[in-house]
Every structure is written in structure tokens, then in C-alpha cells.
Amino acid sequence: MKSLAASALFALPALGAIVSTRAPNASVNAVTLDVVNAQGSPDGFERTLITANGTYPGPTIVATKGDTLVVTVNNLLDDPSMRRSTSMDFDGVFVTTDNAFNEGSPFVTTCPVGPNASYTYTLPLGEQTGTFWYHSQLSVQYVDGLRGALIIYDPDDPQKDLYDVDDESTIIQVGDWWHNTSTSLLAGYVATGIVPVLDSGVGRFQGGPEVPFNVVQGKRYRFRIINESARNVFTMSVDGHNLTIIEADGVATTPLTVDEVEMLAGQRYSVVLEANQPVDNYWFNAPFVGGDPTRNLNQNATLSRGILRYQGAPDADPTGPMTLGPTDGTPLVEANLRPLVPEPAPEPDVNITLNLVVTTGKAQWNVNNVSYVSPIVPTLVKILNDSANATADFNVTENTFVLPANAIIQVDFPPNDDDEAHPFHLHGNNFFVVKSNSSDVINTADPIRRDVTGVGAAGTTVRFSTANPGPWFFHCHIFWHLQAGLATVMASGLDDVRAETKPTPEWEALCPAYDALPADQQ
Structure with missing residues (x-):
């Protein structure tokens, strides 16, 4: 692969080599990401970056359908002008209820990894295939460079007769x-x-x-x-x-x-x-x-x-x-768009309306008049400690919706007059796009399923299943808006979470370690 050091914003996965280490016929795919400060000039202007393995974009992670990804993140950040802690999210990868603690949403399912510390994310990929990516989920840290591709290949791709080349050179x-x-x-x-x-x-x-x-x-x-x-x-x-x-x-x-x-x-x-x-x-x-x-x-x-x-x-x-x-x-x-394998959107059991409003002149966004603020104690910790069993048990600013397990949830985003579409992203699941912001058509027969869709002037309706219970972040992927409060948590099946989620001592140590850090290292 060639270097694109001066032009990595429109890039093959060239700066970061393929990092997966997978033994032949093995299902465990081991990856090490050293999160480090490094000098770089993605557009010709040199500055200090936050990187995975010293490159921007970070090294491409490749896997095969059915693998278990085991990603060790070593936090070696030392630049005091930027966030020193970190937390890794694997966008679009479904994390199951029993493994909810390995879903890297800080203050929702985990605490950040502090400097000079490590954490290993174990992610069974199951039947998922396709195009994904990883990035820091802490604040707006991935703006500094901590982002890269994650591809899950399918040896039996039903559409492989449509193309001849699909490798690291065709990842953009x-x-x-x-x-x-x-x-x-x-x-x-x-x-x-x-x-x-x-x-x-x-x-x-x-x-x-x-x-x-x-x-x-x-x-x-x-x-x-x-x-x-x-x-x-x-x-x-x-x-x-x-x-x-x-x-x-x-x-x-x-x-x-x-x-x-x-x-x-x-x-x-x-x-x-x-x-x-x-x-x-x-x-x-x-x-x-x-x-x-x-x-x-x-x-x-x-x-x-x-x-x-x-x-x-x-x-x-x-x-x-x-x-x-x-x-x-x-x-x-x-x-x-239509799925290759059509599936009707099930009728909803619960209906939620989310109204998005910006506070004029302030960096504040509201969902149903609430601006999301990350709690000190992560949502998952509260659930596992049995200190939260209903919406009222969470801080209002956590904007947490408590939902039943094994239900179909419909979320309506009414039309808004904002001048840009908000890319709303659901963790832990994807959703049926019953009504796209691109059309007035309502399609329940064979809508596309995805995990990011636009919410804007035309209005959007999605439906998702809570058959995979957990506290899953549901937020705008314009991370500036997320930091300004444009987020909710869809917390489903709390009893199931308590029964099935068995965190490791390594995860349980994250919050005490993070809380003990001085502010300039958080």
C-alpha cells in the first residue's frame, strides 16, 4: 500500500496497515491499537494528532464473518492540550446484551480508558458483514484523528458475482x-x-x-x-x-x-x-x-x-x-433503497416522538426539551447496581427512555426547520427506515435497515427491535451537536441486562480509575 501522508482525508487505508492478526481457520482476530499523539499533516498543515498506531486514518481492521474481534487499546496519550483519556466505539457492530460492557460509549456503557492504561474490547461479530468503522466516542476527540475503517468480509457474499475486486485498495x-x-x-x-x-x-x-x-x-x-x-x-x-x-x-x-x-x-x-x-x-x-x-x-x-x-x-x-x-x-x-433480503417492518408496540430544537445563540441542542448531559455514573452501572429501574430513576439530563425487552419501538422525528439533516445513529441495533427524510413515502413492506439516517425538514420514522436489550446510545453523528445535547439513551429490558450482563474485573476497574484522575488527564 502507498502512503497518502499529505492527502489522507480522501484515502485508501494506506497510512495504517492492516492490523488484524488471524490464524488460519481460527475465529479469534487479535488487534492492538496504540492510541498515541503523533505529528501529521493530513492536508499539508502539520499539527499534533491523536492517532491509532501513529497514523491518520488509523490502521484498517479486517475480519471475516463469524470472527471474534479482540481489540486491545493502549492509551499512550501525553499531550496536555488535548483529551488524555479515550474510549473506542466500533460503529455499526452489534454488541449483545451479555457483552454490553464492551460497547465503548463513555458514561453510557463504560468509563473512558485513562492515560497509561489499557482495555481490551471483545466483540463476537456473529452474522454481521459489511463496511464499518471505529473512532473515539469521547467528547469530540475523533476530530483530532482517532478514526479508521473496519471491514467484515463474507466469503459467501451472495453478491460477489457483481464485482471482481474488493480489497484494501477499494476502501475509501x-x-x-x-x-x-x-x-x-x-x-x-x-x-x-x-x-x-x-x-x-x-x-x-x-x-x-x-x-x-x-x-x-x-x-x-x-x-x-x-x-x-x-x-x-x-x-x-x-x-x-x-x-x-x-x-x-x-x-x-x-x-x-x-x-x-x-x-x-x-x-x-x-x-x-x-x-x-x-x-x-x-x-x-x-x-x-x-x-x-x-x-x-x-x-x-x-x-x-x-x-x-x-x-x-x-x-x-x-x-x-x-x-x-x-x-x-x-x-x-x-x-x-431496498434490502437484498426483504423484511417487513413489524408493527410497533411503543411509539416515541423526538422533537429536535436548538437554543438560539447557544451551543445547546434539545430532544423533547432536554439537552443530554453525560452522567458521572454510567447508565449501565446504574442498571447493574439495581439503582435504576424506570425513567424517573435517571437524571432528567440523561434523556433515558426505559423500554420493554422484545418489543418494536417506533420513533417519529417530526419535520424541523433546521437547515441540515441530522444523521441519527443507533448503537447496539439497526432500524427500519419506515419513512426517510428523502421522501414522503411510508414503506412498511420492505424498508431498508441501517444504523444512520437523516432527520430533517421532511420528517423521519424508524422502527427497531429491543430483542437485544441494553442501554444503547441514540444520537446525532454530528459530534458537535452530540456534545451540545442532541442525544438520548434507549435502555431496554433492564431485568434482562441484569440477568445476562456479567462484566469483567477489567471493566469494573475503569470507572474508579477514571474518577481518580486529575481533570487534565480525563
Whole structure:
């Protein structure tokens, strides 16, 4: 794999090597992530980062269906200008009730890992396959660089006849980047209520090197695209080529051919691109939106693109103009996605309405007039200690909904007048998108299931099952909004959690150790 040190915001998993160590025919997949401060220049501006194994993006974790991931995180952070503790989340990976303590949501299912400490996350993957990612879930720490790809391959993929190439060279990670540290940016947000506007999106910096994706004419490529943003929306397209969607957030879809794909923060898609054009160079476009660009003049959105380079083409920029992508094409409409294996959305047993409101002039978001604040004692600890059995047993600011086990929950997000769609993400489960923000159609017959969907002006309805009980975070994946309170906890089957969840001594030691840390090490 090649280095993309100056352009890692639109990257193959090149800076971070594949880190999984899996013995032949074994099911245990051991990974070590050293969380360290390291110097880097993802867009040409050098700064200190928070990284996994010293690279940005972090090393790609690969696994096979049925594996158990065993991820040891060693916290070696020593820069006092940034958060010193950490906690790792594996986005989209279902953590079962008995293993809820290995779900890395700080102050919901765990406490953070302090500096000079380690924690090992054990994650049986079961039947899950597809495209996922990992990142710090503590505050807005992943803004400083702690994020990377996680791919679960399926040797018996029912759609493998649709593509010829699916390997580390076809994993594409896009994201937003800031020149200042997350702690200083967060302080500015709290003071002004204005979400920090990125310095750069995907692509290269002024005068920087090319970001090529190499293909051979006649072959079909499964590109796994991950939006690892803390805020920004990216719209992916390739000049002269269609993209056929076959996966959304780890769920195989009926092939849907489009020419551009809008991706909210936290969303993942697999698209098949057929290299069926004349040998040449083609722009791989990724324009972004997220905040007023006049608030940060470092941006150059023109460079938000890579190059699809056919074998035999010159090492040069495409001759065509840099555009924002198709102007009269077939963009993805989320409501048109269908699962490869159709399943009707079960009728709900419980109905919840979540109204999202921003407090004008403040860095504060409310869900049903409550701004989420992380508790001192994690939700799971309260449940296991039998000190919380109903919604009233949690602090109001924990915004915790206590739900029955083995029920179907419908969540309605009424239309709101905010100018951007909020990518709501559910931990521990995914959900049926019964009504997408992209359409007025209500589909209960065969809706797509995924774990991140947009909530905005058109209104959204999702349904999920509580057959996997636990206290699962349900929040906006614009992490600035999450830190400003745009979050809830869906705590289901509390008696089941107490009966089935048996934490390890290693997990039980996390909270006392974290609580004993001085503030500058938390």
C-alpha cells in the first residue's frame, strides 16, 4: 500500500496497515491499537494528532464473518492540550446484551480508558458483514484523528458475482479536518454556538500530490466508502461512470444504480463501479457541505476530489473540468433503497416522538426539551447496581427512555426547520427506515435497515427491535451537536441486562480509575 501522508482525508487505508492478526481457520482476530499523539499533516498543515498506531486514518481492521474481534487499546496519550483519556466505539457492530460492557460509549456503557492504561474490547461479530468503522466516542476527540475503517468480509457474499475486486485498495475513507485541536474548537463552540467550520475536506492541499484510485479497464470494483466526518456531508460521484449501491451500513441492498451518492456523517455504502470507459483519468468527486465556508477561508472545495486512473493512463490530472458532479443525473434517494433480503417492518408496540430544537445563540441542542448531559455514573452501572429501574430513576439530563425487552419501538422525528439533516445513529441495533427524510413515502413492506439516517425538514420514522436489550446510545453523528445535547439513551429490558450482563474485573476497574484522575488527564 502507498502512503497518502499529505492527502489522507480522501484515502485508501494506506497510512495504517492492516492490523488484524488471524490464524488460519481460527475465529479469534487479535488487534492492538496504540492510541498515541503523533505529528501529521493530513492536508499539508502539520499539527499534533491523536492517532491509532501513529497514523491518520488509523490502521484498517479486517475480519471475516463469524470472527471474534479482540481489540486491545493502549492509551499512550501525553499531550496536555488535548483529551488524555479515550474510549473506542466500533460503529455499526452489534454488541449483545451479555457483552454490553464492551460497547465503548463513555458514561453510557463504560468509563473512558485513562492515560497509561489499557482495555481490551471483545466483540463476537456473529452474522454481521459489511463496511464499518471505529473512532473515539469521547467528547469530540475523533476530530483530532482517532478514526479508521473496519471491514467484515463474507466469503459467501451472495453478491460477489457483481464485482471482481474488493480489497484494501477499494476502501475509501472521507472526512473533515481542522487545523486546531478539538478541545480549543469545542471551547469556541460553547462560547459562540457556532459549529466550527472545517479547514479542509477530502482531497489534496494546494499544490499537493494526486490521490489516485487505480483500476483496470473491464474490471468491476467494490468501493467501500465511509464518511468519517464529525459534521460534513459528502456527495460522491465519478465522472463518466455509474455507481451501483449494494450495501448500506452493513446491510446488503438490492442493486441500485445511481450516478451520485450523498453521505451523511457516519454513513457507509458499498458501490460497484465498472471500469468500462476509455483508458484515461477521471475525476472522483466529493464536494461537501457543512457550515458557512466564509467562516474559514482555508477551505478550497475545488480540491475535494481524487482521480480514477485506468491502467495505461498518464500520471496526470484529468483533462476534464473540476465539477461538483452530475447536474442532470440520477442521485441516490434513500427511500429507493431496498434490502437484498426483504423484511417487513413489524408493527410497533411503543411509539416515541423526538422533537429536535436548538437554543438560539447557544451551543445547546434539545430532544423533547432536554439537552443530554453525560452522567458521572454510567447508565449501565446504574442498571447493574439495581439503582435504576424506570425513567424517573435517571437524571432528567440523561434523556433515558426505559423500554420493554422484545418489543418494536417506533420513533417519529417530526419535520424541523433546521437547515441540515441530522444523521441519527443507533448503537447496539439497526432500524427500519419506515419513512426517510428523502421522501414522503411510508414503506412498511420492505424498508431498508441501517444504523444512520437523516432527520430533517421532511420528517423521519424508524422502527427497531429491543430483542437485544441494553442501554444503547441514540444520537446525532454530528459530534458537535452530540456534545451540545442532541442525544438520548434507549435502555431496554433492564431485568434482562441484569440477568445476562456479567462484566469483567477489567471493566469494573475503569470507572474508579477514571474518577481518580486529575481533570487534565480525563
